[in-house]
Amino acid sequence: MSNAWVAEVVVMPKAGVNDPQGEAILGGLHDLGYRAVSRVRAGKQFRVEIDAENEAAARNAIAEMSDRVLANPVIEVYEIESLTPLTGAGAER
Amino acid sequence: MSNAWVAEVVVMPKAGVNDPQGEAILGGLHDLGYRAVSRVRAGKQFRVEIDAENEAAARNAIAEMSDRVLANPVIEVYEIESLTPLTGAGAER
Numbered sequence: 001m002s003n004a005w006v007a008e009v010v011v012m013p014k015a016g017v018n019d020p021q022g023e024a025i026l027g028g029l030h031d032l033g034y035r036a037v038s039r040v041r042a043g044k045q046f047r048v049e050i051d052a053e054n055e056a057a058a059r060n061a062i063a064e065m066s067d068r069v070l071a072n073p074v075i076e077v078y079e080i081e082s083l084t085p086l087t088g089a090g091a092e093r
Numbered sequence: 094m095s096n097a098w099v100a101e102v103v104v105m106p107k108a109g110v111n112d113p114q115g116e117a118i119l120g121g122l123h124d125l126g127y128r129a130v131s132r133v134r135a136g137k138q139f140r141v142e143i144d145a146e147n148e149a150a151a152r153n154a155i156a157e158m159s160d161r162v163l164a165n166p167v168i169e170v171y172e173i174e175s176l177t178p179l180t181g182a183g184a185e186r
């Protein structure tokens with residue numbers, strides 16, 4: 001039997017890697033008067049719904065597609081923040 | 094006294110709002126053979142470091158700049174996923 005899972009994957013620039021988007025947002029915040037902000041790092045968040053036999057299979061598939069598609073491993077790191085069964089209430093269809 | 098805080102802010106397209114980036118990623122995953130993926134929603138994740146007198150002041154400032162800069166409230170929703178004191182170990186400088 002196959003079940004539906006939903007994963008939250010966060011992709012962030014690696015520490016030490018230049019982040020022009022984050023720097024642009026920091027500059028914009030300063031221009032708007034938010035001088036107390038000292039640093040911004042900008043990344044991506046993905047919500048992926050997948051059918052898999054069990055949680056381990058779902059996690060393996062999500063990790064593989066994160067490495068291949070969602071993140072660029074040269075300059076980014078990803079983290080599977082959560083992996084939970086997809087219930088009707090959370091489906092948002 | 095002012096303290097440093099770090100906030101993680103997630104910005105996602107609202108339910109029902111078209112998400113062309115998520116749809117493009119879903120199509121790419123299918124082309125690569127990940128047919129078990131049924132849906133992808135793509136959003137943004139921001140890590141914001143800010144000086145504030147206390148946690149409430151930090152949260153208020155982060156919420157205001159999320160509304161004004163980080164998210165477009167017409168089509169996106171934001172969530173302050175976490176707000177924690179910035180320690181030396183977490184500073185990543």
